[in-house]
Amino acid sequence: MRTYYIFNVNKYYKYMYKNKPYKMYKIFEEIYRTKDNSLIKNYGIIEQIINPFNKIMINEYISYEYKFKYGYKREDNIHYLNNIENSIMTINNYNIKLKTSNNYSRFFDILNTYNDNLFVCDFENYDYFWLSKLKLSSLQSKELIVQ
Numbered sequence: 001m002r003t004y005y006i007f008n009v010n011k012y013y014k015y016m017y018k019n020k021p022y023k024m025y026k027i028f029e030e031i032y033r034t035k036d037n038s039l040i041k042n043y044g045i046i047e048q049i050i051n052p053f054n055k056i057m058i059n060e061y062i063s064y065e066y067k068f069k070y071g072y073k074r075e076d077n078i079h080y081l082n083n084i085e086n087s088i089m090t091i092n093n094y095n096i097k098l099k100t101s102n103n104y105s106r107f108f109d110i111l112n113t114y115n116d117n118l119f120v121c122d123f124e125n126y127d128y129f130w131l132s133k134l135k136l137s138s139l140q141s142k143e144l145i146v147q
Helices: 009-018 021-035 035-049 054-067 106-112
Strands: 004-007 072-075 078-082 086-091 095-100 116-123 127-130 134-136 144-146
Touching: 009 021, 009 127, 021 035, 021 116, 021 127, 035 106, 054 072, 054 078, 054 086, 054 106, 106 116
Parallel strands: none
Antiparallel strands: 004 095, 004 116, 072 078, 078 086, 086 095, 116 127, 134 144
16 A cells, blocks of 8 residues: 655746656655654745645545546545545645555546646655656556656
8 A cells, every 4th residue: 555645836846846856855755754843844844835735626626527437435525446446535735645555546647637736755665756747658567657
């Protein structure tokens, strides 16, 4: 099971780090791994880098796109997908948390059409990428390519 954190990076930081995803990841990793003693400092950094999600709008957008798909269910800010994959996506103010049984979640497809400033981090597996640069190379091989 993989856990991805998805951030809506503001346009300035996307422009500055578009071709430097490692540096963008290191900023988020430092915030993620920081202990409670510097939460106020981290909150200031987060507000500089990230645009908050409009939770109502994104929840409705996802629900509309998946409402007739087999295995989809929604409860408030939590979206479930239980068919080819088992995924739980939670919409928060400053991030989206996605737990999935696959390396590639179908939720990535819809999020990519929603916004092209999304940066994805898997802190446990040290994986990171701009969602707009992620392509599924072929449905048979399920290999992921970051362009």
